[in-house]
Amino acid sequence: MIDISILDVFPVLLKGVSVTIQVLVLSAIFSYLIAFIAGFGRLSKNVLVRKFTGFYIEIFRGTSLIVQLFWFYYAIPMLFNVQVGSELMAGVLAISLNYGAYMSEIVRGSIIAVDKGQREAATALNMTRFQQMRLVILPQAVRMMLPEFGNYLIQILKATSLVSLIGMTDILYHGNMLRSTNIAMAPTIYLLILVFYFILALPLIFLTRKAEDISKKGVASS
Amino acid sequence: MPQVMDKEVKQGVQQDEPIVKYENICKSFGDLEVLKGIDLDIMPGEKVALIGPSGSGKTTIIRMLMTLEEPTSGNIIVNGKNLWKMNKNDHLVRANDKHLRQIRGDIGMVFQHFNLFPHMTILENCTTALIHVKKMEKKEAEERSMKMLEKVGLGDKFDAYPSQLSGGQKQRVAMARALVMRPQVMLFDEVTSALDPELVGEVLEVIRDIAKDGEMAMILVTHEMDFAQEIADRVVFLDNGVIAEEGTPEEVLEKSNNERLQSFLHRFRNGNGV
Numbered sequence: 241m242i243d244i245s246i247l248d249v250f251p252v253l254l255k256g257v258s259v260t261i262q263v264l265v266l267s268a269i270f271s272y273l274i275a276f277i278a279g280f281g282r283l284s285k286n287v288l289v290r291k292f293t294g295f296y297i298e299i300f301r302g303t304s305l306i307v308q309l310f311w312f313y314y315a316i317p318m319l320f321n322v323q324v325g326s327e328l329m330a331g332v333l334a335i336s337l338n339y340g341a342y343m344s345e346i347v348r349g350s351i352i353a354v355d356k357g358q359r360e361a362a363t364a365l366n367m368t369r370f371q372q373m374r375l376v377i378l379p380q381a382v383r384m385m386l387p388e389f390g391n392y393l394i395q396i397l398k399a400t401s402l403v404s405l406i407g408m409t410d411i412l413y414h415g416n417m418l419r420s421t422n423i424a425m426a427p428t429i430y431l432l433i434l435v436f437y438f439i440l441a442l443p444l445i446f447l448t449r450k451a452e453d454i455s456k457k458g459v460a461s462s
Numbered sequence: 463m464p465q466v467m468d469k470e471v472k473q474g475v476q477q478d479e480p481i482v483k484y485e486n487i488c489k490s491f492g493d494l495e496v497l498k499g500i501d502l503d504i505m506p507g508e509k510v511a512l513i514g515p516s517g518s519g520k521t522t523i524i525r526m527l528m529t530l531e532e533p534t535s536g537n538i539i540v541n542g543k544n545l546w547k548m549n550k551n552d553h554l555v556r557a558n559d560k561h562l563r564q565i566r567g568d569i570g571m572v573f574q575h576f577n578l579f580p581h582m583t584i585l586e587n588c589t590t591a592l593i594h595v596k597k598m599e600k601k602e603a604e605e606r607s608m609k610m611l612e613k614v615g616l617g618d619k620f621d622a623y624p625s626q627l628s629g630g631q632k633q634r635v636a637m638a639r640a641l642v643m644r645p646q647v648m649l650f651d652e653v654t655s656a657l658d659p660e661l662v663g664e665v666l667e668v669i670r671d672i673a674k675d676g677e678m679a680m681i682l683v684t685h686e687m688d689f690a691q692e693i694a695d696r697v698v699f700l701d702n703g704v705i706a707e708e709g710t711p712e713e714v715l716e717k718s719n720n721e722r723l724q725s726f727l728h729r730f731r732n733g734n735g736v
């Protein structure tokens with residue numbers, strides 16, 4: 241009995257995998273991008289830039305992702321008459337801005353954590369500020385960021401399931417649809433959904449481990 | 463022919479004039495007045511040892527020349543050019559990064575805690591500024607760096623990372639890294655004081671070697687009095703934010719009557735100077 245229902249559920253959920261992965265990849269790319277922009281913004285010499293980025297970060301960390309998602313999908317288009325675009329755009333935008341805000345703190349913290357003697361040595365070698373950042377500070381800071389970035393990647397994967405609420409046909413969406421027509425299958429459906437997400441998370445967990453290794457090797461204190 | 467004239471004057475400057483001139487330099491950190499009017503000339507090729515009690519401002523003096531710290535007032539002149547001030551619309555204004563960069567290329571520094579780049583190999587530590595700052599071909603940069611690494615006795619370590627080296631080896635790499643840039647003035651900030659005693663000798667040996675080559679001016683902040691006596695042309699004693707005594711090593715370390723200097727040296731010779 242159960243075997244048959246699993247075989248029924250599996251291909252349905254499989255239809256959602258590509259959407260989940262699509263949202264994951266796009267959100268990850270934009271989250272990291274935003275994290276770097278906001279992280280540098282927080283370190284800017286310009287007070288206005290610093291204040292503005294700080295404001296953005298607090299707003300997005302201080303409110304819930306699901307509400308932000310609804311804002312981008314429902315509220316903003318109506319209020320300002322701007323089309324955020326497709327569900328995909330709204331979903332990726334909400335997730336990226338939310339996780340970008342969190343991860344910007346990692347970027348900022350890692351850059352600050354690089355020993356100040358490193359910058360001084362780079363100055364003594366007459367590097368420009370930009371060269372100091374690119375050749376000396378960032379390579380060390382990124383090594384510190386990697387493990388945390390890996391952890392957030394897994395969290396972003398889990399957060400992608402929220403896009404089912406704005407009608408995107410991801411794994412959870414297909415599962416919910418199936419359940420609504422066949423409530424008896426609910427346990428099987430949600431068990432399989434867990435398994436799907438876990439399998440998707442496995443390579444990310446592996447990546448995070450790798451990142452931790454790299455990070456340990458990269459920055460021994462001088 | 464103004465350009466030719468200019469050139470002649472410049473050559474004259476390099477021979478007779480100091481390469482570095484501190485003019486009435488004061489420096490405060492908040493309410494703390496660390497330097498209270500320093501006048502100091504360094505001639506090309508001259509080796510100057512800077513000594514003085516902890517907190518007297520030795521490190522601050524050389525950090526200002528390396529552009530790591532800005533003087534509160536006074537001028538630092540390098541090769542006839544004002545380091546911390548520049549001309550803008552006929553006014554002297556605070557130097558910007560570009561101005562500092564034009565001048566500090568003549569200056570190099572070795573730090574107490576080495577400050578090697580941990581994510582680069584020993585060779586990369588040496589070549590990176592040659593390639594990116596001096597725009598040298600990678601091959602040429604590597605050749606020059608390998609020669610320098612051999613000179614400091616670390617030719618075989620070129621592809622190791624700093625974390626794989628001893629303190630003495632790290633400091634020798636730091637010196638090679640600074641030397642390949644061929645500065646006219648090299649600053650040393652207590653480069654042996656973070657080392658285990660048995661590693662001090664190998665580092666001093668390298669400095670002795672560099673000093674013998676002659677043409678590079680050196681300012682050494684040091685607590686190694688015997689070493690200062692051995693290689694310095696001039697010893698400068700800093701106390702309470704002013705230069706309290708200066709002269710040949712013999713004059714300062716042996717014949718001075720300055721009481722503060724006497725008691726400072728006395729503390730050292732009894733082995734608890736640091």
Ligand SMILES: Nc1ncnc2c1ncn2[C@@H]1O[C@H](COP(=O)(O)OP(=O)(O)OP(=O)(O)O)[C@@H](O)[C@H]1O
Nearest residue numbers: 491494496514515516517518519520521522523652
């Ligand atoms: N960035 C800073 N902010 C505040 N105070 C500082 C700073 N740098 C140095 N000082 C203070 O200035 C004084 C002189 O410092 P400096 O490091 O130049 O002394 P020093 O002669 O090199 O001493 P030491 O022999 O211990 O290295 C000290 O009292 C120090 O605490």
Ligand SMILES: [Mg+2]
Nearest residue numbers: 520521522652
């Ligand atoms: Mg000092």
